[in-house]
């Protein structure tokens with residue numbers, strides 16, 4: 001975190017609100033610093049939570065590092081106190097996480113409950129939007145969701161459920177609140193998407209998680225849709241639910257048996273996407289070499305390595321990363337990497353490899369031809385906004401807003417976007433220009449490349465209207481890139497029908 005000296009310098013930066021839907025406070029940017037203003041009347045609780053976290057170093061369990069500022073850099077805003085959080089470099093959303101990462105976020109969250117409850121604290125909601133990833137490491141960022149355990153029962157949203165019947169009539173107040181939180185947040189946002197993934201329905205899980213984004217949708221994922229056509233699965237789900245309800249008969253605030261059972265059921269879930277045609281790409285091409293320079297490497301591997309070592313970018317965005325050979329190379333050379341691919345099996349493999357090798361790679365599933373639109377929260381009449389900074393912010397921000405990096409890699413992907421998916425060079429170059437703060441290393445694959453001529457059916461747009469693709473030339477691509485990059489160097493790739501275009505913006 002920045003030192004006190006930095007605090008004085010940024011006093012004049014106007015606050016830029018970040019989205020947060022909390023009645024305790026709101027996060028905002030002040031210059032480069034991530035602050036959270038705490039609303040009047042809330043400071044004593046937040047201060048008590050912070051003191052417990054500090055005294056027991058609960059931050060080591062993945063809670064975002066946080067401290068109270070001795071004085072607000074924005075005294076004109078009537079917050080009762082101001083917190084500073086360590087910033088997570090890249091914001092990612094649950095529907096972008098590959099299955100294994102989703103499962104990791106779920107495990108991390110339930111373990112956090114277990115840890116906090118040893119210290120008289122708990123969380124007031126249980127959903128994946130509380131979590132971001134720093135590389136492969138989950139971070140709990142919603143600090144004001146942490147509350148004293150005794151305050152859980154009075155959370156208004158946990159007191160609107162149906163009257164307890166059956167075994168629930170025997171629960172204590174804490175069990176009622178915990179189950180309601182589980183039912184309203186864990187199950188639709190963690191439990192059911194993971195169950196879909198366990199059944200191999202990753203695409204549907206991802207789509208539904210996006211469609212039911214918290215506070216932006218009127219509906220949530222249901223048991224009915226999750227187990228549609230799977231009677232045995234539905235039955236197991238109902239039995240598990242009854243078991244959990246039984247475990248909540250345990251008295252006292254901690255509910256260890258309940259949380260232990262939820263944790264074990266996540267541990268038993270296999271959320272990884274099954275192998276795809278793409279997920280052994282480097283092995284199939286005999287290019288799965290170690291990422292230390294060697295004579296076995298192809299021209300392309302040497303060319304990208306040379307660009308990375310020349311520019312030493314702090315951050316790299318690898319578009320169409322596949323299983324991330326180049327992402328891992330960049331990470332080993334010291335860059336923080338975001339890797340994006342459409343193929344979930346490849347991205348899942350990359351996540352597990354980066355986790356194993358402790359490399360700073362954030363692997364995300366996304367389709368470059370369908371960028372995420374901004375998504376706004378719904379406003380609820382009974383939950384008026386308390387923000388001192390105003391409303392109208394998107395709940396989900398576009399990738400170009402969140403994932404810009406010093407260098408972009410776009411290797412063997414432009415021909416997929418153009419010949420396969422029908423994007424033109426202007427669109428592709430504009431996207432690359434927006435995402436790259438300074439450098440771009442993009443590979444151009446000529447139309448007579450053996451991979452293209454050998455399987456023309458694979459490149460659907462070209463196949464459907466081959467004659468009208470005369471514009472697909474390297475010179476035309478370079479012309480479009482020149483609108484965004486002032487210098488462009490051409491370097492051989494491999495085979496000869498491919499080349500690397502090393503592009504930089506002015507003032508490098």
Ligand SMILES: C[S@@+](CC[C@H](N)C(=O)[O-])C[C@H]1O[C@@H](n2cnc3c(N)ncnc32)[C@H](O)[C@@H]1O
Nearest residue numbers: 320321322341342343366367368369411412416
């Ligand atoms: C030929 S591989 C290249 C992998 C790696 N960049 C390299 O050069 O070694 C192309 C990759 O682009 C991905 N891809 C194709 N179209 C995409 C799209 N619209 N969005 C995201 N990824 C895409 C594929 O899934 C595949 O993993």
